[in-house]
Amino acid sequence: MDANTRRIGVTVLGSTGSIGVNTLEVLERHAGRYRVVALTANTDVERLAEQCARFQPEFAVVAQTERAAELARRLRDARLDTRVLGGTDGLETVAALEQVDYVMAAIVGAAGLLPTLAAARAGKRILLANKEALVMSGRLLMDAVHRHAAELLPIDSEHNAIFQCMPLDYAKGLDHAGVRRILLTASGGPFLDIPLERLAAVTPEQACSHPNWDMGRKISVDSATMMNKGLEVIEACWLFDTTPDRVQVVVHPQSVIHSMVEYVDGSVLAQLGNPDMRIPIANALAWPDRIESGASALNMFEVAHLDFREPDLSRFACLRIAYEAMEAGGAATTVLNAANEVAVERFLEGKLPFPEIPRVIERTLAAVAAGEADSLESICEIDAEARSAACRLTDRGAARVQT
Numbered sequence: 098m099d100a101n102t103r104r105i106g107v108t109v110l111g112s113t114g115s116i117g118v119n120t121l122e123v124l125e126r127h128a129g130r131y132r133v134v135a136l137t138a139n140t141d142v143e144r145l146a147e148q149c150a151r152f153q154p155e156f157a158v159v160a161q162t163e164r165a166a167e168l169a170r171r172l173r174d175a176r177l178d179t180r181v182l183g184g185t186d187g188l189e190t191v192a193a194l195e196q197v198d199y200v201m202a203a204i205v206g207a208a209g210l211l212p213t214l215a216a217a218r219a220g221k222r223i224l225l226a227n228k229e230a231l232v233m234s235g236r237l238l239m240d241a242v243h244r245h246a247a248e249l250l251p252i253d254s255e256h257n258a259i260f261q262c263m264p265l266d267y268a269k270g271l272d273h274a275g276v277r278r279i280l281l282t283a284s285g286g287p288f289l290d291i292p293l294e295r296l297a298a299v300t301p302e303q304a305c306s307h308p309n310w311d312m313g314r315k316i317s318v319d320s321a322t323m324m325n326k327g328l329e330v331i332e333a334c335w336l337f338d339t340t341p342d343r344v345q346v347v348v349h350p351q352s353v354i355h356s357m358v359e360y361v362d363g364s365v366l367a368q369l370g371n372p373d374m375r376i377p378i379a380n381a382l383a384w385p386d387r388i389e390s391g392a393s394a395l396n397m398f399e400v401a402h403l404d405f406r407e408p409d410l411s412r413f414a415c416l417r418i419a420y421e422a423m424e425a426g427g428a429a430t431t432v433l434n435a436a437n438e439v440a441v442e443r444f445l446e447g448k449l450p451f452p453e454i455p456r457v458i459e460r461t462l463a464a465v466a467a468g469e470a471d472s473l474e475s476i477c478e479i480d481a482e483a484r485s486a487a488c489r490l491t492d493r494g495a496a497r498v499q500t
């Protein structure tokens with residue numbers, strides 16, 4: 098498709114979230130190149146209505162159907178002719194529209210799976226922020242991408258960095274490409290050095306105060322437990338067709354190097370930049386070109402030095418559990434993702450102490466027979482079973498700690 102003759106049509110799934118807002122900033126900067134076709138939210142109709150006024154998309158979707166009428170009323174009052182859709186069907190529709198070329202998959206959690214699959218089946222360029230879709234159904238999503246000649250470009254800053262450091266023909270296999278290992282960097286989050294005995298008392302606000310990144314609440318808690326890095330190990334295995342033993346997590350508290358690729362000749366290529374999600378977003382939107390993202394240039398003199406440490410798996414049990422789930426294969430990562438979502442939600446509600454998060458996940462993995470993750474039906478069934486098991490376990494965990 099020629100960007101000079103037609104603007105590239107973009108759907109932003111999860112436009113009201115942190116990644117969604119950053120994406121719209123980059124798109125606005127390049128309004129001559131991109132056209133916003135559809136925007137979506139879960140419940141935040143106020144922000145979605147503002148975004149519709151600013152970008153005048155053809156479609157807006159509210160996942161919680163009962164809030165769709167309110168958005169329609171706001172848009173009517175503003176004399177906008179954006180069409181309002183509701184529910185998962187609406188999300189799937191706007192991910193697969195003919196006039197859409199690129200789909201930013203930035204819904205948080207398992208709710209992003211169906212629209213991301215719809216985009217893959219419609220052969221779109223998918224800019225994947227929603228790592229949970231790959232974690233819960235890596236085989237299914239990758240098969241759909243290959244079968245329908247879709248493109249999958251990573252938005253996670255680490256995977257986007259790896260993508261930038263990989264040779265062009267990496268899809269033929271890492272051995273063929275001369276790649277020995279992926280070095281996945283991790284900031285370590287807000288609790289990297291906090292004494293372990295203080296973890297039981299940490300609040301959701303403390304867990305959401307990431308030292309380097311401003312993100313949504315769920316991924317912020319995932320960063321604090323380092324489950325985010327565990328999910329990213331799994332994501333890297335699917336994206337770059339490799340195994341967990343070839344993905345080494347490297348704690349790098351400054352978040353300046355976003356990840357590295359180690360080659361068989363001993364070379365290590367790294368991608369550096371300020372911690373600003375507009376950089377990977379602009380990279381994936383424009384690839385193979387480069388466009389301005391709005392991020393400030395990295396000042397190496399201010400950075401001055403870079404630190405690296407091995408991850409402490411006794412402090413960050415979630416990272417160990419994620420490696421084990423990926424090694425177990427099948428639907429173990431589906432169970433892992435579901436249990437983590439439940440445990441994080443309860444923690445954010447103030448109903449589960451922080452150190453219980455890995456315990457709930459580990460017990461859910463032991464309680465649910467994961468089986469194979471070979472169809473959407475089986476994945477949805479296992480996801481539902483894992484969620485109910487995790488709910489029972491979180492309630493028990495919360496009760497035990499309160500008594």
Ligand SMILES: NC(=O)c1ccc[n+]([C@@H]2O[C@H](COP(=O)([O-])OP(=O)(O)OC[C@H]3O[C@@H](n4cnc5c(N)ncnc54)[C@H](OP(=O)(O)O)[C@@H]3O)[C@@H](O)[C@H]2O)c1
Nearest residue numbers: 111113114115116139140141160204205208226227312313
């Ligand atoms: N933030 C980052 O810097 C970052 C970096 C790398 C990867 N990611 C990944 O990107 C994804 C989005 O993260 P985020 O930080 O942008 O999250 P966020 O700020 O919480 O935004 C989530 C978005 O998804 C929508 N949403 C939530 N639940 C939904 C549901 N059930 N159905 C449909 N839409 C739903 C939200 O709508 P409402 O606003 O209406 O709730 C919002 O638009 C996550 O998978 C995360 O792991 C984020």
